[in-house]
Amino acid sequence: xxxxxxxxxxxxxxxxxxxxxAMGALHGYGIARRIEQTxxxxxxxxxxxxxxxxxxxxxxxxxxxxxxxxxxxxKAKFYRLTRAGRKQLEKESQDWQQTTDILAQFLKPSADRA
Amino acid sequence: MKRTxxxxxxxxxxxxxxxxxxxxxxxxxxxxxxxxDENLRSGMTPAQARREALLKLGGVEAGRQAYRExxxxxxxxxxxKDVRFSLRQLGKNLGFTxxxxxxxxxxxxASVSIFAFVDAALLKPLPYRDSNxxxxxxxxxxxxxxxxxxxxxxxxxxxxxxVFRSLDVYERSGFTMATPSGPEPARGARVSDxxxxxxxxxxxxxxxxxxxxxxxxxxxxxxxxYSAWQQRYGGRRDVLGKTVTLNSxxxxxxxxxxxxxxxxxxxxxxxxxxxxxxSECDLRRSCHSLYGVARLKDGVTMETALANVVSxxxxxxxQYPGSNxxxxxxxxxxxxVISGRIRPILLVLLGGAALLLLIAGVNxxxxxxxxxxxxxxxxxxxxxxxxxxxxxxxxxxxxxxVLAAAGSALGLTLAYWTMQLLVKLIPEQMLQGMPxxxxxxxxxxxxxxxxxISVLAALLFSLTPALHLSLSETHDGLAEGSRGSAGTTWxxxxxxxxxxxxxxxMVLLVGAGLLGKSLYRLLQVDIGLQPDHLVTIQVAAPxxxxxxxxxxxxxxxxxxxxxxxxxGVQSAGISSDIPMQGWGDTTWVRILGRPWHGExxxxxxxxxxxxxxxxxxxxLVRGRYFAEDEDATKPRVAIINQAxxxxxxxxxxxxxxxxxxxxxxxxxxxxxxxxxxIKEGSLDSANQPALYFPFHQAPGxxxxxxxxxxxxxxxxLAALASTIRGINPGIVTFGAATMNELVARSAYPxxxxxWLVGGFAVLALLLSVAGLYGxxxxxxxxxxxxxxxxxxxxxxxxxxxxxxxxxxxxxxxAGILAGLLxxxxxxxxxxxxxxxxxxxxxxxxAAVAVVLGLAALLASFLPARxxxxxxxxxxxxxx
Numbered sequence: 001x002x003x004x005x006x007x008x009x010x011x012x013x014x015x016x017x018x019x020x021x022a023m024g025a026l027h028g029y030g031i032a033r034r035i036e037q038t039x040x041x042x043x044x045x046x047x048x049x050x051x052x053x054x055x056x057x058x059x060x061x062x063x064x065x066x067x068x069x070x071x072x073x074x075k076a077k078f079y080r081l082t083r084a085g086r087k088q089l090e091k092e093s094q095d096w097q098q099t100t101d102i103l104a105q106f107l108k109p110s111a112d113r114a
Numbered sequence: 115m116k117r118t119x120x121x122x123x124x125x126x127x128x129x130x131x132x133x134x135x136x137x138x139x140x141x142x143x144x145x146x147x148x149x150x151d152e153n154l155r156s157g158m159t160p161a162q163a164r165r166e167a168l169l170k171l172g173g174v175e176a177g178r179q180a181y182r183e184x185x186x187x188x189x190x191x192x193x194x195k196d197v198r199f200s201l202r203q204l205g206k207n208l209g210f211t212x213x214x215x216x217x218x219x220x221x222x223x224a225s226v227s228i229f230a231f232v233d234a235a236l237l238k239p240l241p242y243r244d245s246n247x248x249x250x251x252x253x254x255x256x257x258x259x260x261x262x263x264x265x266x267x268x269x270x271x272x273x274x275x276x277v278f279r280s281l282d283v284y285e286r287s288g289f290t291m292a293t294p295s296g297p298e299p300a301r302g303a304r305v306s307d308x309x310x311x312x313x314x315x316x317x318x319x320x321x322x323x324x325x326x327x328x329x330x331x332x333x334x335x336x337x338x339x340y341s342a343w344q345q346r347y348g349g350r351r352d353v354l355g356k357t358v359t360l361n362s363x364x365x366x367x368x369x370x371x372x373x374x375x376x377x378x379x380x381x382x383x384x385x386x387x388x389x390x391x392x393s394e395c396d397l398r399r400s401c402h403s404l405y406g407v408a409r410l411k412d413g414v415t416m417e418t419a420l421a422n423v424v425s426x427x428x429x430x431x432x433q434y435p436g437s438n439x440x441x442x443x444x445x446x447x448x449x450x451v452i453s454g455r456i457r458p459i460l461l462v463l464l465g466g467a468a469l470l471l472l473i474a475g476v477n478x479x480x481x482x483x484x485x486x487x488x489x490x491x492x493x494x495x496x497x498x499x500x501x502x503x504x505x506x507x508x509x510x511x512x513x514x515x516v517l518a519a520a521g522s523a524l525g526l527t528l529a530y531w532t533m534q535l536l537v538k539l540i541p542e543q544m545l546q547g548m549p550x551x552x553x554x555x556x557x558x559x560x561x562x563x564x565x566x567i568s569v570l571a572a573l574l575f576s577l578t579p580a581l582h583l584s585l586s587e588t589h590d591g592l593a594e595g596s597r598g599s600a601g602t603t604w605x606x607x608x609x610x611x612x613x614x615x616x617x618x619x620m621v622l623l624v625g626a627g628l629l630g631k632s633l634y635r636l637l638q639v640d641i642g643l644q645p646d647h648l649v650t651i652q653v654a655a656p657x658x659x660x661x662x663x664x665x666x667x668x669x670x671x672x673x674x675x676x677x678x679x680x681x682g683v684q685s686a687g688i689s690s691d692i693p694m695q696g697w698g699d700t701t702w703v704r705i706l707g708r709p710w711h712g713e714x715x716x717x718x719x720x721x722x723x724x725x726x727x728x729x730x731x732x733x734l735v736r737g738r739y740f741a742e743d744e745d746a747t748k749p750r751v752a753i754i755n756q757a758x759x760x761x762x763x764x765x766x767x768x769x770x771x772x773x774x775x776x777x778x779x780x781x782x783x784x785x786x787x788x789x790x791x792i793k794e795g796s797l798d799s800a801n802q803p804a805l806y807f808p809f810h811q812a813p814g815x816x817x818x819x820x821x822x823x824x825x826x827x828x829x830x831l832a833a834l835a836s837t838i839r840g841i842n843p844g845i846v847t848f849g850a851a852t853m854n855e856l857v858a859r860s861a862y863p864x865x866x867x868x869w870l871v872g873g874f875a876v877l878a879l880l881l882s883v884a885g886l887y888g889x890x891x892x893x894x895x896x897x898x899x900x901x902x903x904x905x906x907x908x909x910x911x912x913x914x915x916x917x918x919x920x921x922x923x924x925x926x927x928a929g930i931l932a933g934l935l936x937x938x939x940x941x942x943x944x945x946x947x948x949x950x951x952x953x954x955x956x957x958x959x960a961a962v963a964v965v966l967g968l969a970a971l972l973a974s975f976l977p978a979r980x981x982x983x984x985x986x987x988x989x990x991x992x993x
Contacts, residue, residue, distance in 0.1 A: 027144070027148070028141060028144075028145050029144070029145045029148040029149060030148075032145075044170075046170065046171055046172030046177065047142065047145065047171045047174070047177040048172050048173065048179075048180040048181070049172075049180070051141070051142075051180075052181050052183070052184035055181065055185055056120070056184055059119065059120035059123045059124065059184075060119065060120045061119055067137075070144070070148060072148065074144050074147050074148055075140065075144055076141070076144045076145075077137070077140075077141045077144070
């Protein structure tokens with residue numbers, strides 16, 4: 001049970017970092033919407049999932065936050081990528097890419113067996 | 115790095131922070147509002163927009179919880195919560211909390227303070243290099259299994275042995291030191307040149323003795339103890355090369371010994387001088403004054419070493435039959451020589467303290483059981499509300515740890531004071547002979563011991579209620595009136611614990627009883643003199659003025675004349691040794707008129723003035739005391755004690771018989787009197803044959819004065835010293851004491867042991883009786899309804915009393931009986947410390963059983979009375 005959550009948390013962190021890289025500073029709601037849109041609405045993020053992940057990234061120093069005003073004049077906390085976060089994103093993207101490549105190799109229907 | 119940073123942030127997140135909470139709420143609110151805004155924009159009605167947004171957001175509480183768990187460290191937070199809760203719980207039940215903490219503190223204090231002594235005396239490594247390779251070296255004679263070596267014997271042993279890397283000797287020795295304000299007694303020792311290198315001790319300042327520096331031809335040099343360096347010379351480094359005049363001879367200070375150095379068998383010693391064998395005793399093979407210390411060669415065992423020295427002693431016996439007849443050899447580990455005598459006492463005390471700790475622990479465990487029993491409902495409610503077993507367990511553990519921590523903190527504080535107090539209670543003279551106890555206090559081993567006990571206590575305190583809880587079914591707790599069955603479980607366990615307590619208390623009480631009775635017997639011992647109004651002082655006169663026999667006799671006459679003129683003096687006498695200091699200082703004699711083949715009878719010799727015996731208040735059995743004019747010009751005479759007569763003249767009249775020294779031709783000494791045995795050695799030693807000569811026929815310039823007074827012993831002691839020194843400023847006096855002080859000093863080991871074990875026993879009695887009271891009172895409270903029913907059905911108060919007292923009586927009887935059996939076993943371990951009492955002394959066992967029985971009766975009578983006064987109507991309604 002815990003392990004599943006950890007995996008999810010791990011990929012969520014990567015998504016958050018990538019989103020912030022692409023969009024610049026963004027508030028929690030914006031991040032959630034962006035991730036959902038990018039996933040083609042296949043993912044749904046609720047408050048209990050997203051905010052602990054943001055907190056964790058902030059505690060680890062990958063992102064930083066400051067209060068600002070949203071496009072609709074709502075007071076909101078804006079998150080942005082730090083230098084450490086950029087480095088982490090680079091490294092984790094590579095790792096993830098490698099993992100998916102390997103998995104893809106495994107899952108590819110094998111030709112030589114036939 | 116990343117991880118550390120986040121841990122620190124989470125740790126600080128535990129602290130409540132209003133601003134952070136508000137921001138968190140703001141952020142959530144903003145999130146919700148933005149979603150609503152967007153929904154509105156996409157054409158929903160306000161109500162729809164809000165509903166949809168809330169749904170999407172998910173469970174707000176669950177979200178908040180997930181956020182909190184990330185923001186802080188949940189287990190630390192829970193722990194803090196548990197601690198807060200424990201403190202509140204413990205605070206709510208102050209009676210229980212105080213009792214539990216006090217009991218643990220008491221047990222911990224007793225065992226840790228005694229352990230500190232055990233550590234200082236027995237565990238702490240000796241301040242010598244490889245101290246387990248060091249041995250004490252002795253000659254043996256029938257009278258003393260560990261006797262001194264003579265200087266010539268030492269030289270032969272040193273030369274002939276093949277088992278020691280080095281062999282050296284030492285002798286405790288008082289000096290007269292010249293100071294600007296006149297001569298003063300100084301404490302010191304004489305050692306052979308290699309003494310410190312054998313021990314592996316290097317001076318912190320200056321140098322050790324050179325080889326050959328202990329010979330009479332070498333210039334005299336001396337090493338200072340660290341404390342003498344600090345106190346007498348202010349710790350100045352230029353002390354090296356200075357001269358100190360000891361016994362009228364100049365000694366050059368060549369070094370200072372390390373601060374932690376001690377050597378109990380030769381202490382107290384400020385000045386460590388070299389042997390410089392010159393006296394008549396040093397040169398005579400039959401004069402034994404030195405103790406040996408040796409370092410075994412690598413690979414040599416004690417047995418091999420002993421065999422070697424025994425063969426050397428045999429060889430010397432053949433070579434010098436006159437002086438070395440019956441002189442054997444003995445070895446002992448140096449640690450035994452240093453602290454072997456107090457080892458049994460300390461072990462008994464440690465055992466006593468451990469038993470007390472056991473009782474205290476059992477008692478607290480019992481209290482915790484009662485408490486967890488009465489908290490059953492609370493636990494059941496918490497379980498019903500969803501508390502997991504782990505969460506409940508952690509609550510118990512926290513409570514146990516909090517209790518144990520508080521008890522330990524208090525106990526350790528008390529232990530610190532107790533240690534200091536106990537050291538202060540040791541008489542100065544005794545403490546000086548046990549330098550390893552100086553500076554006793556906390557160290558790694560003592561703290562480790564204390565920590566081990568604290569951890570055990572924490573385990574006991576947290577696991578007892580947890581175990582109890584897991585044994586009983588929690589859902590029972592919610593049902594009203596369910597006390598019956600669960601109460602019985604506890605009563606059974608609690609009863610067993612109380613039996614253990616009573617049995618342990620019994621053991622301690624019997625131990626205290628036996629030691630107390632020994633002490634009483636010891637103080638009743640007939641020492642052969644009247645100690646009240648008797649004072650003594652030691653006198654050392656310089657050889658230069660008083661070394662010749664006639665000079666010593668003249669000094670003795672002058673001392674006695676001047677003292678007789680002091681106010682309050684009834685009579686005064688002089689002796690070479692005072693009573694209760696040991697059966698040493700012996701001489702060899704033979705009985706004339708019997709066949710003789712060189713064997714010698716060894717016994718203590720005392721050279722006493724004519725009025726010595728009357729001053730002591732000794733009792734003359736036959737014959738007469740010495741006459742004032744019985745000096746070297748008159749025939750030699752002697753007085754013997756009764757033990758002498760019994761041993762060497764059984765069935766004969768010793769009066770008029772003649773003794774002689776071992777010289778040829780013999781010089782006859784006629785026995786002119788028999789006195790009742792005077793206790794020359796310690797109070798607990800057996801009487802031995804002793805021989806008294808007239809001081810004028812064997813004078814010396816180092817003697818003791820005893821004075822019988824009619825008033826003010828203490829004021830006379832001061833007057834004595836100044837009167838004697840008034841004769842000649844070169845004379846020093848020391849060791850002034852009343853005879854009763856000497857008696858008390860001799861009884862001190864027995865007295866201190868008896869008092870300490872007695873203290874433990876009284877505490878044990880109180881604790882175990884309190885435990886019994888607890889069990890019975892709890893049982894009564896659980897059976898209130900039953901008792902109410904019985905009384906409603908016509909039971910008389912007497913029947914209720916019987917019901918309760920019978921239960922308590924069984925417990926007490928079983929505990930006492932078990933205790934009796936254990937006490938008889940434990941008594942055997944004690945037998946080495948007992949005097950005049952057997953370890954299975956029936957009166958003591960019976961008396962202790964009665965005392966414990968009565969105390970138990972009292973403890974159960976109170977709850978029984980409460981039970982008998984129950985109003986049946988109230989009791990039935992209460993349920």
